[in-house]
Amino acid sequence: MADAASFVFDFDSTLVRIESLEALADLALDGADDGAAIREEVGRLTDAAMAGEIGFGEALGRRLALLPLHRRHVEALAARVADDLALSVQRNLAFFREHADRIVIVSGGFREIIAPVAARLGVAADRVLANDLVYDAAGRVTGVDPANPLAEAGGKARAIESLDLPRPLIMVGDGWTDAEVRQAGAADRFYAFTEIVRRPPVIEAADAEVASIDELLHAEGLAGRWSYPRSRMRILLLENVHPAAVARLEAEGYSVETASGALGEDELIARIGGVHVLGVRSKTLVTDRVLAAADRLLAVGAFCIGTNQIDLEAAADRGVAVFNAPYSNTRSVVELAVGLTIALLRDVTDKSAAMHRGVWNKSASGARELRGKTLGIVGYGAIGSQLSVLAEALGLRVVFHDLTERLALGNARRLPSLDDLLAEADVVSLHVDGRRENTALLGPAELARMKPGALLLNLSRGHVLDVEALAAALRSGRLGGAAVDVFPEEPATNADPFDSPLRGLPNVILTPHIGGSTEEAQEAIGAFAAERLLAYLNRGDTSFCVNLPNVQLAEVAGAHRLLHIHRNQPGVLADLNRTMAEAGLNILGQHLKTDERTGYVIVDVDRDYDPAALQALRGVAGTLRFRTLY
Numbered sequence: 001m002a003d004a005a006s007f008v009f010d011f012d013s014t015l016v017r018i019e020s021l022e023a024l025a026d027l028a029l030d031g032a033d034d035g036a037a038i039r040e041e042v043g044r045l046t047d048a049a050m051a052g053e054i055g056f057g058e059a060l061g062r063r064l065a066l067l068p069l070h071r072r073h074v075e076a077l078a079a080r081v082a083d084d085l086a087l088s089v090q091r092n093l094a095f096f097r098e099h100a101d102r103i104v105i106v107s108g109g110f111r112e113i114i115a116p117v118a119a120r121l122g123v124a125a126d127r128v129l130a131n132d133l134v135y136d137a138a139g140r141v142t143g144v145d146p147a148n149p150l151a152e153a154g155g156k157a158r159a160i161e162s163l164d165l166p167r168p169l170i171m172v173g174d175g176w177t178d179a180e181v182r183q184a185g186a187a188d189r190f191y192a193f194t195e196i197v198r199r200p201p202v203i204e205a206a207d208a209e210v211a212s213i214d215e216l217l218h219a220e221g222l223a224g225r226w227s228y229p230r231s232r233m234r235i236l237l238l239e240n241v242h243p244a245a246v247a248r249l250e251a252e253g254y255s256v257e258t259a260s261g262a263l264g265e266d267e268l269i270a271r272i273g274g275v276h277v278l279g280v281r282s283k284t285l286v287t288d289r290v291l292a293a294a295d296r297l298l299a300v301g302a303f304c305i306g307t308n309q310i311d312l313e314a315a316a317d318r319g320v321a322v323f324n325a326p327y328s329n330t331r332s333v334v335e336l337a338v339g340l341t342i343a344l345l346r347d348v349t350d351k352s353a354a355m356h357r358g359v360w361n362k363s364a365s366g367a368r369e370l371r372g373k374t375l376g377i378v379g380y381g382a383i384g385s386q387l388s389v390l391a392e393a394l395g396l397r398v399v400f401h402d403l404t405e406r407l408a409l410g411n412a413r414r415l416p417s418l419d420d421l422l423a424e425a426d427v428v429s430l431h432v433d434g435r436r437e438n439t440a441l442l443g444p445a446e447l448a449r450m451k452p453g454a455l456l457l458n459l460s461r462g463h464v465l466d467v468e469a470l471a472a473a474l475r476s477g478r479l480g481g482a483a484v485d486v487f488p489e490e491p492a493t494n495a496d497p498f499d500s501p502l503r504g505l506p507n508v509i510l511t512p513h514i515g516g517s518t519e520e521a522q523e524a525i526g527a528f529a530a531e532r533l534l535a536y537l538n539r540g541d542t543s544f545c546v547n548l549p550n551v552q553l554a555e556v557a558g559a560h561r562l563l564h565i566h567r568n569q570p571g572v573l574a575d576l577n578r579t580m581a582e583a584g585l586n587i588l589g590q591h592l593k594t595d596e597r598t599g600y601v602i603v604d605v606d607r608d609y610d611p612a613a614l615q616a617l618r619g620v621a622g623t624l625r626f627r628t629l630y
């Protein structure tokens, strides 16, 4: 149907993110005393015309008369307007270029401004219908050519009719003058384009609303850049994920919703329906129940390091990929651990609190240097080993214990058991991951094995340390102090209260799980995790996925990509390939990777196939999730 259709696009706030006249007003009024008032009046006239409240020709004339507009302003805007393409236009340049012979741009705006955009889209100059500015001898804009139909009310329909374009004719735009084209019978369908602005009267007059070019192409049955319009894919980001992630995901066309705090299990269950990607940090529990309620979920992004808050196996069993940002806040945790160690050795926080109460207590008693002390690192992963390097640079001796074989950096010494470490360390710092088996890794017995007066740091996970036992060890004077950043029970938001048996104890520094909370780390996490999610959504790449086999993939051109996640059981690949052969799919490339639980197959196939054939692939025994791309 759409094969023979003509597409007519409005320009301002449709192909580009600007309203040309307002952009020209900004240039012309730059530095003018009454600039703000004139700009406001110009904006008001634009809105009134767009909403159909005053005639277009009248609005145009009145706006031009208000402005000291010169040829140099027009040239300046023309030089940069192609950088302001609507995001979904940028993504779909191929559509414009491949179909340029059935695309027309029609606008009440100005030819000089539209020409560079038409050139970028591959649309010929004679397929641009626009107003022609008229200049006086000094280069000042005096108005528009009155002989051009676009200078008058109802001009768009007449200009389009004069081209005698093949029907059906599809009109796409954000304004009332675009809706009028359909009302005048010059278009067969009108799509209200709402990526840049949403005007309710225009949407009401439209056959349908589209929030992106992808949605338009989807609605018209044309192969867009993607199989499924990204603007209909919902990404829900909780716990104050950095705006860099939101911007990145939105720039790729996805719909992003955010919430500042964590959600409880039932609240999350109530919100997860229809969500394609969930982003959390350390606090939101993504349980089997949550995953069961997630009818659309493709991926979970942990915008942090730890993934113990997510039921990884339950996610894998539903074909939901989980990603994290394993290195982006490592350094922040390490720096805080170093700072806390020095603060504890010198009793800084209690001395500072006393000063704030007006108490001067200058004394060296109990205050010690870092130099020459032994730091015991429990868990020598990314954070533990980085801490090891910094600690040695500060003159500490480092011993560590890890369950797995790890390269000892510098002069650090590996110790065979936790008990050996506890017996030797002046400062013990916990950096294990939050796996369930690490619950109460340090309990009464372990604390009793620490050296008298030793210090303890926990910046790993709250449940790793028995805080009641620690409080007792501190109260009895057995330990010299502690710094605790993570707690078995943490408030969901900053508005919720905090309590702990450690409150009020001397030389105990309590911090609100801020080990990874630096601006640098949060921005880096936002960028990294967003990139991983996009790689998965856009091309099926599972690099750094923590619960599905990792497959690194490039984008394919000229093919459709099928992604099939299945239970790792005998015969799935054979079944899949037989089904594809029966469906007449021509395979251009195939990857398979499995782990003990799950298999992931990526198949690139020739575009030329019957989409109904894909249904058969969902029926292959063991299928957990099936998705197509492009």
Ligand SMILES: NC(=O)C1=CN([C@@H]2O[C@H](COP(=O)(O)OP(=O)(O)OC[C@H]3O[C@@H](n4cnc5c(N)ncnc54)[C@H](O)[C@@H]3O)[C@@H](O)[C@H]2O)C=CC1
Binding pocket: 305, 306, 307, 326, 329, 330, 333, 378, 379, 380, 381, 382, 383, 384, 401, 402, 403, 404, 406, 431, 432, 433, 434, 438, 441, 459, 460, 461, 485, 486, 513, 514, 515, 516, 517
């Ligand atoms: N306070 C905060 O804001 C932050 C806390 N974290 C926590 O720190 C943890 C560690 O982070 P990374 O070093 O990046 O993880 P990692 O996975 O690189 O290292 C963890 C290491 O602990 C070892 N391990 C696990 N259980 C052990 C045990 N019982 N005894 C000895 N070794 C054990 C592992 O073998 C591994 O080498 C994260 O899982 C997260 O829970 C991470 C970032 C920020």
Ligand SMILES: O=C(O)C(=O)COP(=O)(O)O
Binding pocket: 281, 282, 283, 303, 304, 305, 306, 307, 329, 513, 514, 516, 517
């Ligand atoms: O990265 C981690 O694992 C952390 O614990 C940091 O958690 P957060 O992002 O601050 O909730």
